[in-house]
Amino acid sequence: MSATNDTVHDRFERARTELSPVQAAAAVALAASLGFALLFVQDPLFHDAMHNFRHAAGVTCH
Numbered sequence: 602m603s604a605t606n607d608t609v610h611d612r613f614e615r616a617r618t619e620l621s622p623v624q625a626a627a628a629v630a631l632a633a634s635l636g637f638a639l640l641f642v643q644d645p646l647f648h649d650a651m652h653n654f655r656h657a658a659g660v661t662c663h
């Protein structure tokens with residue numbers, strides 16, 4: 602049964618190696634979008650747009 606365990610372990614290792622660049626890219630994209638949002642978060646229209654977007658995404662805020 603050790604062979605099966607090794608195969609599963611190798612599969613996890615491979616998946617993690619392939620996922621890391623994607624996660625890094627996602628983190629960079631998230632940080633960039635947050636920074637971009639902060640530039641306009643004081644705009645009431647943008648604030649409403651984000652508010653509507655949260656509701657459209659199913660996030661309750663009030």
Ligand SMILES: [Zn+2]
Nearest residue numbers: 652656662663
């Ligand atoms: Zn709301």
